[in-house]
Amino acid sequence: MGATAPTASTARVPPPPVLRGAAGLRERARGALLGLAVGDALGAPAENMKPSEIRARWGRITGYVAECPCGTDDTEYAIFSGLLLARHGAALTPALVGAAWHEWIADREEGPFRGAGFSERGTLENLRRGLAAPISAQHRHAWSDGLAMRAAPYGVFAAGRPAEAARLVAIDGSVSHDGEGIYGGQAVAAGVAAAMAGAPVVAVVASALAAVPDDSWTARSLRRAVTAAHRGERAVRSAVVIGGYPWTDLAPEAVALAFGAYAAADGEFTDAVLTAVNMGRDADTTAAVAGALAGAARGAAAIPGEWAAAIGPARGSCLPAMAGHHVLEVADLLTPSPDSPPAPAHEPAETLP
Template structure:
């Protein structure tokens, strides 16, 4: 089973996003400017990878622990920054979406999980989330979707972390982005786990049109049940982020207090992680650097919250908004979690999910 005609390891330096995609790229409609779409696609997916790499060292840490170790994180705190499962799973889902587009089915997703993940010698599978581990165990037991998603972490942020490519593909169409990411997520998630992915995909889809933070938040809320935990958490975080505070630390504490359940051990809870990510994005008014650093310094599942905040802010403003020293640190993924993804660059996925510069932006 081949996900794409392009092999790994062909990504450029992660600065300009100037390559043309393959002939199978689905075109994107609504009269959107193709060049702007490509810039925002690069911003969304490079932003995801940057946020992932910046947040990884702070994953599962409390803000007080972060401050004791590094002070306030303002950039990379490791000598060799790299993405985690967030980036590698986003690449995996992006490749699958590029192959099937709007015709994507649960069967396509399940087959890809088998072919590229479950049926391979996975190696150490470092950094994989509990939801992905539970899904793989169910697949190896011979279960089929949606039963494969019946495990103890179906509510995790594992779908939210890989949802941005669906918003890139369905630029300007939040409902379609939400539909497609739910198809992908049926193999691994249920309930709030699905809602978290849908909120992120829809938010990125709106951001791909250049929408402001308020419109991005509205798009995210429009595709999930208003009485869901995810919707309540997202609203609370954004409301808290919109208030006036004497300093950044006080603001971050307020956003955390709005959504984090004190003492709860699992930081991969989708309603919490998605709420924190949108709260960081809203507090920063969409500014890329501030969005990502706010998410990182709030801790908890910091690689995922910063990846989502980075995808949203990157989609709004494009890759040019990402500091060069951060963008240049992102290379092809190492396959530390998914060996089959080794050598792909997130900009490969941006190319695959957007039309060529000379292609008509119509469906």
Template structure:
């Protein structure tokens, strides 16, 4: 797939789609958090089927907080973002900063922090056993929002950010999501967003192969089953998991797997926000991240108004559970600031 063949709409990105991307991510994160690391069978035993928030006080996880962290770096440095600036922020605001009760988040984040504390610098700081994790995938949406309409630039910028914490497939997963969000915020449809994801990663990469298998599984199973019925819906979800999940591996945070599950959920839902996010949640695994990615892309495709009102209203400012530095920041304010940093304020105002 060549980026030059992807038809990116010429119109200006809208704040509604930018807000939809980040709010959709936060909603997916909060919906998926209780199901993280569970199997579909365990989810069914606990809740039947997740159809909304299962906690009285839903909240985002490291997915939302690191999204805000990366977004604020983009707002500060824009297209001139460098690995040194990212590394400096990790040192001052994470490694040497105040941590929330979850102590900085997942495997890739903790491994990166420890490498930085040992004195390693980028890209050596990303050389650890979890460099292929979905920790960059989860914070990819701001790069698409900032570089709306330019998937190649969105992919380049997230690779800069990821050079401190990830390598190889860990970076490819982030690039795929950032590129998809970039064209979706600009008004593209789901097929074009998928094409953009394929276009920015190596054709023979684990990420590209898993994404292709997941999408093929959706097409094949929907042809064989009636996906409008509960039985057909579950059959499609099983097919996506068979295509994307690495069985026998003890952890659920693989970047290629997360991309395959999230985009499989989007394809199964034809981009519909509610269906895509709930499909991702009910497939389990790293459910907060896969639902966050599905929510980011679906929100970018349709805008914030496509997110159910009760879900939108449940999202408040970040609580600082992992990164104390982002406490009090709201994803909607961050989305507005990203678009203002990317384009003149007058042009943004005309697209509301």
């Protein structure tokens, strides 16, 4: 059954835990990136499927259906962006992003996935021709969810600062995406940044909307999805999916489905991820984003242990340079150590919507 309107049962969903200080921040960071990888692995078998096809094959997906679950390009590109961010932090520039694409992807032998989705392949072709940002992003799939799938590390890094998360992810995206592709990444990064501060679902959604143009396709789809969320996953899907459109990696659609699943579950991790998975379409990405949002809000402890235990180091099947890196390693690189003294304040805190 899909998620339903708020009732006495959904009212019993526990609020986000109180996670304070460096230890709490790291718990949320680990929840965000482990949640992304878990959602990716859960959703991968359902990618590009319709809900009717999912039901015919599995009934309803309630856990891993793959024999050896693992993350796909979504997880490996998120690790890539996390390592890039750990290296440069707030000093990130398009030139540094382009250099990392060359160092870790374009100038190396590719894995079996050949650089992953269409937006990544188009970017790699342009980079190998000697083009740089923003021209490297001028290809037919600049509107894809390829930036959204790797945006969560920016929300982790800029915890509680959605505008800064949106600024940084747009710099990353300038090499590979444009327009709605950038907006999708900004919505995800800003939403995760708000969730990292313990914001409730309504404030997480508001932060995402505040990061993108109000009249953008991304904003319109996101509003439709969260408005329909109380009526369950079928309503969310009907509100945003472009019927008959062949590409399922359309950023405004995928990001809206992810936020709709997150809102339909009232931020609870398991329900958010499984709602995204069972809606099909680009299920690995939508579940990865929903998992990042819910994991950031509730911490790694909210992720079922058997799901978390299945996530190992990246295999490098898409990006060989990412082989051996674990999402938890990246989460720790992006957050202060619990044993470190508090850093002096150097930036004003943002006021969440």
